[in-house]
Amino acid sequence: MFQVPRGTRDFTPGEMQKRRYLEHNMAVTFTSFGYGEIQTPTFENQELFTAKSGESIINELYAFNDKGGRALALRPELTAPVIRCYVERLQMEPKPLKLFYFGNCYRYDRPQKGRYREFQQAGCELIGTDTSEATAELLALAFTLLKNTGLQNIQLNIGNLTIISAIFKKLHLLKDDQKILLPLIDKSQFDELQIALRDCNVSEEMIANFLDVLQTSDLTKIHAFICDDADANTELAAMETILSLLKNAFHITDYIIKLSIVRGLDYYKGLVFEIDAPVLGAEKQLCGGGSYDLISLFGGTEVPTSGFAIGFDRTILALEEEGFCFPSPKLDVFVVPVNQTMNTTVIQITQELRNRGISADFDQLRRGIGKSLKYADAKHAEKVIIVGPKELENKTVTIRDMKTGAQEIIALKDISTKLSKN
């Protein structure tokens, strides 16, 4: 017996129904915010990913050489490919450029619930603007996108790397110190962080202030701590405007400030954010993003960029955990011949309905009426048309409503008009 490779999945019609629903739902939200869809190749030159994240990333890539000896890799995420495409072909597009995408990505990781080696991401990149209104809209889009899918319980956390950097500067911490401290901050391990800060010769008073600021949602408190840093002050003022727009213009109040969000300081800068679905437990992060700088790394003219990515598979899991009722597959009409001499008529009726955009199917197993009704029920057919000799004598058929069980006899020629009205 063969089975799917580790960390990959087959999707049955029932599962695809859910995935297509979610994809369509998200595409509608993206386009309603003025975004256009983009698609890039499933594999790229390996350097695209190593340039961004360092050689060590190869361990977690599906990397290979093709027959021409080119070093390639299956994409582990979509931001780098999309920015590569921007630099290669879209730099002269009018700004701001709003791009969204769906795509499967590949990472050599240990699979867990909500974590696969082949997985799907949805996301977007906003190129050419970093105004407060643009950033506020990006946050609103991420939040709205997930809310629109039907999710009830999500948590938006907003952080800022410029402010964190200013704090490090203020505490006179070296780059090496930061490497130890950042992971602790990211995981909110504040006890360990306190010990580590002492090792870095930070005063007790500063440590207490730092820990306090990391855990507060109060911008004035943060401001009081770093008011002597010009960059941080500018950034804080922008944050205030963004949050005010988010609250008063986008009417999203369901967020918290969480400076402990770090997201691998490498190319992110300024505002960063995450959205969690607490219902998922350990692998609860649904969405992550922020502003970043990749364009100059890829050789393009520097413009502000920001974006986010959503874990598509986890969003489905979260919806399922919340008991969300996905739309079920439906068939408008199932046509049942009483015996085989009706076949031509039955097919003609079915085709006529199909041509009018009504989904229709007919019995192809020569079953009795009872079994056919059962099949129609299993396929969630809304109506069944029964075609038999008695009706045909008068050029009529019987239509049965599968919800109510009510039946009526109507003329053959009236079938499609009758059914299109409903």
Add this chain to the structure above:
RNA sequence: GCCCGAAUAGUGUAGCCUGGUAACAUAUGGGACUGUGGAUCCUCUGUGCCGGGUUCAAAUCCCGGUUCGGGCCCCA
């Protein structure tokens, strides 16, 4: 990559501890009820993750592998 648990018809489960004919429900296929039974009844097919070991005998005990799940590492 590390620790722990699990794997039995298509699906959901029982049996495993204490080795001895593999079972139940449901789904699917066929049939009966000679056109309404979304029934009911009858019936066929279909099951031990893979490979070794112990044993007269392994679904059951032991070892290795694979996959899934829980937790780490990581998470661009």
